Amino acid sequence: MMTIRPWKKSDLDAIERIEAFCFADPWTRDNLADVLKYPHYRSFLVEDGGQVCGYGCITVMFEHAEIANIAVAAPYRGRGIGKFLLHTMHTTAKALGAEECFLEVRTSNVNAIALYEKSGYERYGVRARYYGNEDAILMKKKL
Ligand SMILES: CC(C)(COP(=O)(O)OP(=O)(O)OC[C@H]1O[C@@H](n2cnc3c(N)ncnc32)[C@H](O)[C@@H]1OP(=O)(O)O)[C@@H](O)C(=O)NCCC(=O)NCCS
Numbered sequence: 001m002m003t004i005r006p007w008k009k010s011d012l013d014a015i016e017r018i019e020a021f022c023f024a025d026p027w028t029r030d031n032l033a034d035v036l037k038y039p040h041y042r043s044f045l046v047e048d049g050g051q052v053c054g055y056g057c058i059t060v061m062f063e064h065a066e067i068a069n070i071a072v073a074a075p076y077r078g079r080g081i082g083k084f085l086l087h088t089m090h091t092t093a094k095a096l097g098a099e100e101c102f103l104e105v106r107t108s109n110v111n112a113i114a115l116y117e118k119s120g121y122e123r124y125g126v127r128a129r130y131y132g133n134e135d136a137i138l139m140k141k142k143l
Pocket residue numbers: 022023070071072073076077078079080081082083084104105106109110111112114115116118
């Protein structure tokens with residue numbers, strides 16, 4: 001059965017492995033540990049029989065929420081886990097008082113952009129060369 005819960009320290013090894021597999025610029029162990037350390041983060045982990053399927057985290061500062069990270073392990077993609085993680089993050093952010101949620105995504109990441117558009121995000125800008133030589137698309141959604 002799939003469940004969703006906050007990260008624990010003992011999840012960080014699995015998250016670090018998936019992170020390295022998913023991203024050209026993965027979060028470091030210290031970046032991941034900060035999520036457990038700082039109170040403006042909220043973390044989410046989807047697991048199935050003890051296996052980590054996906055994870056994400058948000059920051060919430062008053063009316064402003066941000067998707068800081070989201071990833072689904074390759075074998076579990078295409079089953080709605082990304083959509084479920086996002087939905088849970090939005091519900092949590094809204095309950096904490098956020099009114100809008102923001103994110104940045106690489107121009108080439110068509111799967112993630114499709115997920116975000118399907119989840120109600122709209123593009124509002126571009127940050128040139130945000131990822132080395134690649135632009136970031138800036139997206140936001142009303143909660
Ligand atoms: C982006 C990511 C989180 C999507 O996770 P997922 O669990 O596979 O996504 P879902 O199954 O919930 O898909 C939701 C929607 O996203 C879109 N989508 C996701 N993967 C897609 C793909 N491979 N091709 C086309 N559309 C895709 C579709 O619109 C899909 O809706 P549909 O199934 O009703 O058509 C996953 O591919 C991933 O972890 N990628 C690597 C990490 C990453 O890029 N994170 C985002 C950084 S900004």
